[in-house]
Amino acid sequence: MPPYDDWNKIDEEEDEELQDASFFEGKRDVVLFCIDCSESMHTMREDPENESAQTCHLFTALQAAVQIQKKKIVVGPNDSVGILLFNTARKGNSRSSGGSELKQNVLLYQPISQMNASKVHDLIQLLQAAKEDPCELSKTFPPIKDRRMPIGDVFTSCNWVFRDGAPKTATKRVFLITDEQDPHSGIPGARYQQLLTSSRTTLVDLVEAGVTVEPFFISTEDKPFDINKFYSSVLMPTNVTEEEDIEANPHVLPEAISISRIEDLLSQMRIHEIPKRALFSVPFQLGEGFTIGIKGYGLVTEQKKGSYLYFVDLGDRLVPAINKTVYVDEDTEAEVEKSQLAFGPCTGPGEEAEEEEGSGVATRVVNEGSRPFYTAEEVKSFRTLGLKPGIKLLGFKDRTELQFEDNVKHSLFIYPDEFSYSGSKRTFAALLKSMVKKNKMGLVLAVTRSNSIPTFCALLPQEEKIEEGGYEPAGFHLIPLPFADDIRAAPIEEAYRASDKLTTAARAWIDKLTVKTGTYPPDSYPNPALAFHNDQLQANAFREEYDPDSFEDVTLPKYDMIHKRAGTLVQDWKAALEDEPTINVVAASGVKRKADVGVDEAEIRSKHEVGTLAKLKNDQLKAFLKSKSQPVSGNKAELVQRVSDWLDKH
């Protein structure tokens, strides 16, 4: 991670790569957990993870909220979170928080605000207490008895909470968690209809305030959840960020409704944890006069550690420093306004000596009225070659034309945008189908932003896949291809090739080490360096001691499994390798191996053990180090030291 300063130094016109990440940072995300606190949510049941313990839906929901908060606090420190409980008899002292009076039976447990360590800590402590005493939660948040509050009132409360606490420009979302499929069951017809209507209108109000509702419905065997009972007629497809999309298609069932078992709650929330935001929205020209609208998303983007900031220590607290970047003529110390900048080439080294009066600043003198440099506008046009943002189809090629090595950066995902061009969806769907059927990929020229380089990309069709434990949306993967300038030649053209016997021996242990999932499962590989960093950050924020040994890196190979399954086969392979007739082979570099430099590891190790490494020749030491990919610089003492260090370690 480059320090914050360097980050900032990158010029606007060149930070295309960084935009991906910083784009998201610009917009704040606000999530309000809206958790049902009714009796069924409090009912104690077996804890699936710990047989001897009991838990309840409310506990799991709160636990999920804590997890999300902890994650958000490091990933998006500017995001805000709040927790609202409904169907509880506990009265909130809403007046003291300065906000609006909420409806009855609603408790604003945490008002919407940016998160801080102590808030998260409080919630963790509450859950800790609930673990020890199962009655803790029902004592803290007693449910109302024998009835449920109108859902409309819940939505209204959410609306008020957002009005009080959320910044205008943020994306605002309610995570609605409940296990009741029909909150107004048992209420007679006319009244029921009234409640239904009020639920709808209040939800519309909420949506109009720019808030989307993402439901998490808990379904269990004892208490199944059927959305058609109540919610399907209330909820609208709201998992889309654009206002217009809400009007999308009233006939179609909202896609976002997640019915989940309580065990899946957290993983379901993970999916919705980051609000879906498009990276770009551009026209996609399939041919002259045949253009559809698409949006692009980054589905695989490297999640980096947060960058550090500079703070001023005021003695009692830290205040973040505000930084400003200015362009200065270092000779005259004059600041230059951005609009005044002219752009030119670098000037080469060693200027000073030849410059008059030893000024350190490179200058260029031209006749009055001449213009030796370009304007910002011109510089931009050199990058884009005058092309406007958009994707242009050049044609189709066989899918097999795309090689593994034709890659330089992560892919993007594109999906039709019916709201810039009507008819985009059907056209996109037809194109996708055709390409899958014919096993083709598209070749496109893409300019995704107004300042990005025109890039050739492969367009890979992705069919929708709904499988157990996996979901792949339908769309196209946009894979930026390398340019001729990006390709490096293979530096090695010839080397020793293994015999069939050795290959067969290798095949034996490779067979045993094939993974069960049959593919690369990203979910099994959380970034250890990132987690290690975040754990320390959290410990520091909570003012706790951090024990690095407690950290487990799950990305390390499963050594036990490897040795158990393939240990002996690897031994066989090693034996076969010893038998390979490689000794007399001329090394690929064309230099014959010198007889006296032959490095026998066993011999060197024995010399090391008796402390006579220094008797070896420099050449021998170097050859040994080289074979271990160690540096071979330095004098003899250093070489000996390095060899013994290596042998100690291995």
Added chain:
Amino acid sequence: MPAERAGYTVTMFLVDISPSMGKVRTVHLPPGLDGEERFANMTSLEWALQYVKMKVQDMIFGGRKTEQCGIITFGSETTNNMINQTNGGYENVYEYVGIGQPNNGTIAKLDALQPSTVSGDPIDALIVGVDTQAEYMTKKKTWTRKIVLVTDGESPIEMENWESVIKKMNALDISFTIVGVDFDDLQYPYEEPGKSVIKRTNEEFYHGIVSSLKNGTVGTCAYALQEITCPDVKVSKSALMGTVLRVGDIDGHPDEAIEIAVKTTKCTTIARPKSWKKFAPRIKSSKMEVDGEEEKTEFAQLRMRTEYYVDDEDIKMEDNEEDLLNNSTMDNDQKTKSEHLEKVEKEELIRGFKYGTTYVPCPDGQFPKLPTRKGIEICGFFPTKNYRRDYAMGEISYVWADTNSPQQQAALSSIVQAMYQKEVVAIARRVTKDGMDPKMGVLVPVTLDKVDCLLWTQVPFADDVRKYSFASLERLVSKKGERLTTHPYLPTKQQQNAMDIYVDAMDLMTAGDQDEEGIPQPWFDIRQSYNPAFHRVKQALFHCAVVSDLKRQPLPPPHPELLKYFNTPPTVIAQAKNALEKCQDVFKVREVPKKVSAKVRRNDHAHAEEEDDGQLLLLDRKQSPGKPQPTQDKGKTKATESDGSATEEEEEEEEQDYGDKKDVLLDEEPTVRGQRMAPLPTPARSASPQSRRIREQNMDVDDEANVGQIDPGRIPGRIIGTTDPLKDFRKNLEQGDIVTKAVEDMGFVISDIVMRPFSWRRNSELMECLREMRNVALKEDEIETWNAFMKEFKTKCLNKPGNPDFWKEVEKAGRGLTLISKQEADRYGGLSIISEREARDFLAKH
């Protein structure tokens, strides 16, 4: 042939500055803004020096200490060279710039060169060049020697003992390039008319020299200048980096674990355009002015500086939790804050991280890192076919076995071959250096001609994958839980067929050049797809380094090689023409008029005018019958009504309803299309593709205006602005009561814009304005206004400062834009005093 080692070269430039080089020539410049031909006058020397400057700039650009050059002039009035100093002779040869790494000063010195009054002998210069270079390179035996001779070949050459020079040059392995001003080149092709005898002899002589050299070329300067902007890829090898490939636990089970010494090199690596340095003109100080010389402007290179400030409100402010928590007040605070900034030195600052609103100090800028060990560890294998191509996250590396150990090569080779046979790839965890953050990746087996290796690319960690959900494109479910099979979002059979045919028609697999056996190859080869930005920026950088005034010598257009893949090959376009038309016809994709974006509104940039536009567009859409998006309208009504009365029955009805409309849609005549797409209050507007394009352009303008400050460009008293006259015009007409004023103001604005510089950019827009204005004038009985305007407008355009080019455009438009005649006016019930003949002649006669 192995790639040339970058750098390690000394190039001698031998520049002819004999009087003949002062001959003034006319050089073609890239066409001007209006496409007009442009020329510049310069001396042969100036012209030829561009080549030298480009070459020198290339070295500056590369920034290698091992790429050096020296410049020797011949035909100079003074003599200064090493042979002359020790042995005498070799007159008029001047070692102008000593050998070293070039910089801007070198370019400046080249700029200062002027044709002299005496002529010099190129062979003398060559001998001096070879010797000077040899002297400098006594300790740089492995370096490459290059000599470039720039001459017009008009000066006499002492043609004795050149054989010994050739011998020496061959012995030293010098590569020799002659860049000849107006040399004949049959291939380029160029042949100088009226060539002097001496030049003809000299050219023959040079060709003779070159043919007896191991490594020599002679070319004409024009060709050299053209080819120097051709994109070239410097083939460079990447360095071999040693690391270890591991399987299993080396420490715990050394017998059962594998450790192979490997080298990694880059396979792909992004080449980014060079960065620009920033300059600004200096305010002139009096000492700069020198008597008798032209006024000069000095540009100084700027440095970027980051300054840190602390808000002194922050210092005073008591720790006020509530204020911090209240976000809505925070925003307001920020505005007032900027006034209370106090500068802090960077040294006083502490680094730290944000944890929500909590700040965690971290003086090192990072916490202790995860302890890791350098190497690539294999975690497991999975079938190649299950590898998801879209997971590849970055550049590709090769993994080779140690080049010095056949045993290690055997080891890696066996694994690669086994993986290849079994068709699996490996999941691997890579650490590039002890203590560096690990990356996950896949290793793919590759068997080249005579070597086996692996390819590596990074794949995502769990944290890197975003699992957004998207609505299904195929499975649409109604609110009743039934799956829909017909819906405007779902392609019909007819549409699917059209698309299938189009995909086939646009196939590129045989659209490329033929190979040696005459088999057509796929179009588009990555190895020839140059990064357009990279090379264009480079060209621009070079150009402005060698040219001192961009106004006099503007940047030539990009080399065609850069753009060769920008458009589908014409043969494919032609072959897909019918399929494309069919697709346009059946899919009926329409651009949705843009609404005021929600973002702009939220940012409080909203202007009443914009709100109006939004409304206007919405109204338009409702009026247009059979609009392809009835669902959206319904969604809106539904969302706003929400009276809860919509029962399921009704919904079903709506759906029925929709089905009908769709049929209507499909039967519609294509001519209706254009109108629907851009609904207009004015009748009978032609719906040509041309006008559609114009509309799109207008929209772009709208957009820009929305983002920046919104200034309709209206001067007080006028109701039409210069920013988007057509939009203003239409809006005013819709309101209906001020037609006269609208037509008058439209005329005023059009002539205003046309008289401005760069108005050609808006030519098509202006033509559209004129058409619309005439149309309205004709129908709304403003004929007099139009005729008066046109007469005045013609005078304005054709006088100075005018815009005759625009008037030509008007002439081209012909009858549609001329004066409105009696007959024409009659048809619409208007009056005109212009005769038909007068109207016809108005445009033709000046």
